[in-house]
Amino acid sequence: MRVLIDGVPGQGLDPLDRGLQYGDGLFETVAWRGGAPRLAEFHLERLASGCDRLGLPRPGERALLAEMAEAAGAAEATVKVIVTRGSGPRGYRPPSVPSPRRIVAGFGSPALPHGPWHARLCRMRLGRNTALAGLKHLNRLEQVLARAEWDDPGIHEGLMLDDLGRVVCGTQSNLFMAAGGRLVTPRVDECGVAGVMRRAVLAWARACGLDTAEAHVTLEDLRAADEVFVTSALVGARLLASIDGSPLAGGVLHEEFTAWLEAR
Amino acid sequence: MRVLIDGVPGQGLDPLDRGLQYGDGLFETVAWRGGAPRLAEFHLERLASGCDRLGLPRPGERALLAEMAEAAGAAEATVKVIVTRGSGPRGYRPPSVPSPRRIVAGFGSPALPHGPWHARLCRMRLGRNTALAGLKHLNRLEQVLARAEWDDPGIHEGLMLDDLGRVVCGTQSNLFMAAGGRLVTPRVDECGVAGVMRRAVLAWARACGLDTAEAHVTLEDLRAADEVFVTSALVGARLLASIDGSPLAGGVLHEEFTAWLEAR
Numbered sequence: 242m243r244v245l246i247d248g249v250p251g252q253g254l255d256p257l258d259r260g261l262q263y264g265d266g267l268f269e270t271v272a273w274r275g276g277a278p279r280l281a282e283f284h285l286e287r288l289a290s291g292c293d294r295l296g297l298p299r300p301g302e303r304a305l306l307a308e309m310a311e312a313a314g315a316a317e318a319t320v321k322v323i324v325t326r327g328s329g330p331r332g333y334r335p336p337s338v339p340s341p342r343r344i345v346a347g348f349g350s351p352a353l354p355h356g357p358w359h360a361r362l363c364r365m366r367l368g369r370n371t372a373l374a375g376l377k378h379l380n381r382l383e384q385v386l387a388r389a390e391w392d393d394p395g396i397h398e399g400l401m402l403d404d405l406g407r408v409v410c411g412t413q414s415n416l417f418m419a420a421g422g423r424l425v426t427p428r429v430d431e432c433g434v435a436g437v438m439r440r441a442v443l444a445w446a447r448a449c450g451l452d453t454a455e456a457h458v459t460l461e462d463l464r465a466a467d468e469v470f471v472t473s474a475l476v477g478a479r480l481l482a483s484i485d486g487s488p489l490a491g492g493v494l495h496e497e498f499t500a501w502l503e504a505r
Numbered sequence: 506m507r508v509l510i511d512g513v514p515g516q517g518l519d520p521l522d523r524g525l526q527y528g529d530g531l532f533e534t535v536a537w538r539g540g541a542p543r544l545a546e547f548h549l550e551r552l553a554s555g556c557d558r559l560g561l562p563r564p565g566e567r568a569l570l571a572e573m574a575e576a577a578g579a580a581e582a583t584v585k586v587i588v589t590r591g592s593g594p595r596g597y598r599p600p601s602v603p604s605p606r607r608i609v610a611g612f613g614s615p616a617l618p619h620g621p622w623h624a625r626l627c628r629m630r631l632g633r634n635t636a637l638a639g640l641k642h643l644n645r646l647e648q649v650l651a652r653a654e655w656d657d658p659g660i661h662e663g664l665m666l667d668d669l670g671r672v673v674c675g676t677q678s679n680l681f682m683a684a685g686g687r688l689v690t691p692r693v694d695e696c697g698v699a700g701v702m703r704r705a706v707l708a709w710a711r712a713c714g715l716d717t718a719e720a721h722v723t724l725e726d727l728r729a730a731d732e733v734f735v736t737s738a739l740v741g742a743r744l745l746a747s748i749d750g751s752p753l754a755g756g757v758l759h760e761e762f763t764a765w766l767e768a769r
Contacts, residue, residue: 244520253517254525256508256608261518261587264528268593268693295646296653315768321595323525331534331585331612333645333652333676344520348595368696369668373646380644381527381597382559382637387592388597389560404633412597432632478736 244346245308258342260325263333263408264379266341267291269437271309272475273318273347278309278429280474283437288324291376297341298322305343310349319348319475320455339374351475355483358397360411362460363387367403367410367432375435388412398471400460400484403432408458414473415439416481418466419494423452425462438472445501446494460484468492477502509572522606524589526595528643530605531555533701535573536739541706542573544738547701552588552641561605562586569607577612583612583739587643617720617741621746621755622661622735624675626724627651631667631674631696639699644685652676660721662735664724664748669698672722678737679703680722680745682730683758687716689726702736709762724748732756 245254259265269288272279292299309320323344328329329336341436370431373380398411409427410416415436417426418489424446431436446453463469469481469489482488510516523529533552536543549566556563573686575586587608592599621707629651637644652661672690674680678699681690693699710717727733733745733753742759746752 242521246520254520254522256510256518256610257506258518258525259649261522261525261589261608261643262532263649265646265649267527285547295650319595323520325525325558331583331610331615331649334603335649335653337656344525346520351595365636366634368634368637370630370632370647372629372650373632378646379525379528380646382529382642382644383634384597385529386559386636389599394599440745453576498726 242348243312245312246344248308255418257328258325266325266379268436271320273313273320276316280437283440300343308345317350321346342494356473357480360398360400360481361388361396361485363390363399363401367401369403374431375429377434377467409433411471414471417470419468419492420466423454425454425456427458428455437474445498468494470495506578506612509576510608512572519592521592522589530589530643533586535584537584539578544701547704555564572609576609578611581614584611616732621744623747624662625660625665626750627654627663627665632696633667637693639693641698648676673697675735678735681734681754683732684730687718689718689720691722692719701738706736709765717723732758734759
């Protein structure tokens with residue numbers, strides 16, 4: 242595991258960094274495959290768009306990609322990029338001249354369980370805020386506390402509802418369902434993260450001529466669906482086989498997408 | 506400015522600390538007055554209760570107070586305490602054996618503007634989540650973006666509404682209004698922070714025999730109130746003289762509380 246801060250390895254972080262103080266920043270978790278970042282354009286575009294929304298200068302892409310390669314240190318790895326608003330005086334007010342900071346860390350490839358995933362429903366709900374929705378920002382206590390709800394290694398993901406009871410996502414994944422001839426994913430304009438693999442699935446489906454929709458989704462919708470699968474940058478797509486022990490239907494769209502992803 | 510990490514000064518923070526990675530932690534901002542922490546019991550109790558709610562071991566109070574005194578380094582200072590879930594493997598899941606980390610930083614006393622404060626209404630809303638409400642946790646992007654909305658030094662605070670349009674707090678303060686013979690402060694059980702100075706005002710008011718309430722509050726309520734004031738650990742209580750240029754009524758409760766606070 243190797244960490245670079247603004248390109249320099251082996252140093253500690255200024256404890257006054259606003260990423261720590263307020264979660265004032267963004268991150269990307271990138272699957273490094275065959276010596277290159279998978280879905281690199283989507284990660285870089287989301288990071289740039291997130292910087293715009295938070296009022297942060299965008300990091301330079303070439304320097305960032307070089308740091309990611311150095312942090313990866315192998316052909317197969319997981320690379321996490323954090324961009325914060327950097328250090329500043331005490332108080333919420335952002336410095337008028339921001340000096341953002343990059344933290345790039347390389348990890349081994351995760352040992353992901355094969356086959357379909359089993360999910361549970363989390364008690365922790367997602368608060369809604371359109372100004373932050375979709376962003377992969379550093380305010381992740383909801384996901385942390387949701388993931389703390391279970392220990393059972395046979396449960397691979399926890400589904401999260403918003404305060405209105407709509408299904409939004411997993412703790413670390415987005416969600417798709419095939420129903421009525423359409424491929425539907427929950428909207429992420431009030432809460433949730435606009436995942437890069439979610440974007441890839443939507444792009445793939447449209448290219449295949451599938452009817453797609455971003456919509457409000459309920460648990461009843463999932464239980465009645467022809468197929469449910471979860472997606473993430475690291476995992477790709479996995480069939481969701483059950484929720485709290487109740488089996489779901491199983492289809493082949495997730496396999497077709499996976500074949501396309503692996504052939505790219 | 507002096508920072509101690511787990512009691513040791515002058516070192517950097519592990520960039521894998523979960524406080525940075527996810528905002529997985531809590532903080533307190535303490536007014537150091539006459540060589541001692543003001544409202545120390547309230548700060549320590551809120552921190553302990555927050556640790557319980559996040560599933561973190563409570564820090565030892567004696568060690569923490571000693572570190573705060575060392576970080577303060579003067580009779581008058583501002584001391585910020587952060588407690589995080591410490592370092593751990595990548596991923597939201599908290600380590601089964603947590604090793605929390607203390608970051609204690611001393612700053613000079615802020616140069617606070619005297620006299621009444623003028624406020625504006627922020628566009629940024631507060632998302633609601635009962636599981637996180639009241640906590641002084643490290644997920645503070647809403648406050649950061651709200652505070653980024655204005656530069657005018659004549660505006661001292663921004664008022665924040667929840668997504669239902671109810672007034673909850675300022676970006677860095679709680680809110681009180683006197684109306685109908687009662688002292689009312691917005692509820693903080695769906696969003697907002699349960700401030701230590703808010704608790705002190707409520708305790709003082711009850712000891713004075715005032716009728717108090719934690720209630721839902723609207724902008725119309727504030728505009729019709731006999732007196733509106735804001736509170737924070739650093740500031741104490743300040744009359745709120747206007748919102749977006751519209752003057753508010755002015756009373757004396759904030760002065761009576763301030764006299765009590767300063768006489769303690």
